[in-house]
Amino acid sequence: MQKIPVNLAKPGMKLAKPVANDRGIVLCGTGAELTEEMITRLSDMGVKRITVEGHPVDTGDPEKTLSQQIRELDARFKKVEGDPLMGRIKDIFLERLKERAKEA
Amino acid sequence: MTLDQENIRKRVEAMKGVPTLPGIFEKITRLIDSSETAAADIANIISSDQALSAKVLRLVNSAFYGFPGRISNVTHALIILGFDVVKGIVLSTSVFDVMLAEGLFGLWEHSLGCAVTAGVIARKIEHPDPEEVSVAGLLHDLGKVIIKIELPDESSRIEETVEKKQISIYEAEGDILGFSHATVGEWLSKKWNLPHTLSDPIAYHHTPGRARLAPKQTAVVHLANVLIRARGFGVGGDNLVPQIDPKAWETLHISNALLEEIINEMDDKLEDAEDLLCDNGMGNGIKV
Numbered sequence: 001m002q003k004i005p006v007n008l009a010k011p012g013m014k015l016a017k018p019v020a021n022d023r024g025i026v027l028c029g030t031g032a033e034l035t036e037e038m039i040t041r042l043s044d045m046g047v048k049r050i051t052v053e054g055h056p057v058d059t060g061d062p063e064k065t066l067s068q069q070i071r072e073l074d075a076r077f078k079k080v081e082g083d084p085l086m087g088r089i090k091d092i093f094l095e096r097l098k099e100r101a102k103e104a
Numbered sequence: 105m106t107l108d109q110e111n112i113r114k115r116v117e118a119m120k121g122v123p124t125l126p127g128i129f130e131k132i133t134r135l136i137d138s139s140e141t142a143a144a145d146i147a148n149i150i151s152s153d154q155a156l157s158a159k160v161l162r163l164v165n166s167a168f169y170g171f172p173g174r175i176s177n178v179t180h181a182l183i184i185l186g187f188d189v190v191k192g193i194v195l196s197t198s199v200f201d202v203m204l205a206e207g208l209f210g211l212w213e214h215s216l217g218c219a220v221t222a223g224v225i226a227r228k229i230e231h232p233d234p235e236e237v238s239v240a241g242l243l244h245d246l247g248k249v250i251i252k253i254e255l256p257d258e259s260s261r262i263e264e265t266v267e268k269k270q271i272s273i274y275e276a277e278g279d280i281l282g283f284s285h286a287t288v289g290e291w292l293s294k295k296w297n298l299p300h301t302l303s304d305p306i307a308y309h310h311t312p313g314r315a316r317l318a319p320k321q322t323a324v325v326h327l328a329n330v331l332i333r334a335r336g337f338g339v340g341g342d343n344l345v346p347q348i349d350p351k352a353w354e355t356l357h358i359s360n361a362l363l364e365e366i367i368n369e370m371d372d373k374l375e376d377a378e379d380l381l382c383d384n385g386m387g388n389g390i391k392v
Contacts, residue, residue: 003375020165025176076336076345079272085348088360089334092367 003051009039010056017051066101073097109283116250116291128153129194133297136187146187147179150194159197160190185235188299192239195296199242202249210339211249215242217337221370222328228366229356231320233301240305240325246292247285247306248341251277266342273341274310286310312352323352331367337374 001016011034019028019042027045028038034052042050064072073093080086131149135141151157157178164181175181182190196215203212222241226234252259258280265276277284286307293303300317305325308315315322326349332338333345358366 072336073334076334076343079344080347083347085350085353086345088363089331089345089348089367092364093334096367096371 001051001053002055003049004057005049006043006047008057009034011036013052013056016053019047019050021045069097113291116254116288132191136191143179143182147182150178160193163193189235189239192302196242199246199249206252213338214340215245217332217374218244218328220373221332222325224370225324225328225366228362236301237321237324240302240321241328244306244309244325247288250288251285272344312349323355326352
């Protein structure tokens with residue numbers, strides 16, 4: 001799934017997460033297929049970003065590579081190396097990074 | 105070399121709170137302290153400031169509190185969350201305004217992330233008041249904002265020291281000032297009469313063993329601060345994950361499996377929280 005600005009939404013995209021307004025009231029449920037009319041309405045209601053299925057929009061934001069992210073993780077943990085609890089925490093975050101990379 | 109701590113303390117206490125701290129905060133504090141106050145009285149005051157009530161509702165309905173869509177007015181927020189939480193949220197909105205005005209986006213993200221994480225931990229360990237713990241997470245680095253504003257020269261030296269010596273901002277503050285943002289936060293929480301459930305985590309999130317009145321909340325915020333830094337979300341002033349205090353860790357009784365659940369859930373929630381960051385952090389302001 002990908003979070004995109006509403007102005008880049010296109011008819012036919014499917015919501016991967018419900019859309020709620022400022023006050024948290026759900027306007028559109030997961031799985032709803034967007035139409036031109038819905039996109040206009042969401043935008044009129046002040047919704048800025050929505051989460052859609054797949055990865056339909058190239059945001060031009062170069063994502064960090066997995067190895068870059070792992071290097072940064074290592075750097076953050078450099079002062080607590082060798083501590084078993086901190087090592088466990090680092091491993092869990094490392095797993096998350098790897099899973100994310102697989103999903104993308 | 106350290107500064108005259110007493111002198112600085114006086115300077116900080118003489119500030120009218122955070123520079124843009126609204127008079128509303130003092131009114132609310134007075135009302136909360138009076139035993140005859142009803143939720144509607146406080147709600148009236150908050151509601152009289154449209155921008156503030158919009159911010160409060162936006163925050164309580166965001167991913168942080170876990171019940172989106174349920175709170176549509178300030179009275180409802182007060183009843184569900186309790187006076188102290190709403191007071192903390194009002195204070196947070198002011199602190200955040202200052203952070204954004206000062207260009208401290210990274211610290212703002214760090215604070216929001218810490219709030220999300222503290223809320224997740226509190227729920228997982230079945231703490232009775234996760235919303236309040238979350239507000240403690242929002243406010244835990246309050247002192248950093250004050251140091252940045254009140255002591256701009258020292259603040260630059262602290263940043264240089266972090267960079268040069270590769271130490272934490274907490275250590276660098278000790279080197280340059282002789283005290284830390286946690287201490288400054290403590291002064292302010294006292295001055296503002298924050299409940300100890302907020303003031304202890306603010307004062308002791310780096311030294312949780314010293315929390316006497318709210319050790320559990322403090323341990324949660326301490327852990328949340330470690331995890332949010334481990335995640336690399338926002339900027340806490342340095343790029344280093346601090347060591348978890350073993351005693352604080354023990355008091356939380358978190359198994360390996362639960363730790364993994366906590367991290368997975370915080371990671372998912374942070375994605376939702378990015379909505380709030382996106383809307384506010386890009387300089388669009390908060391829509392009323």
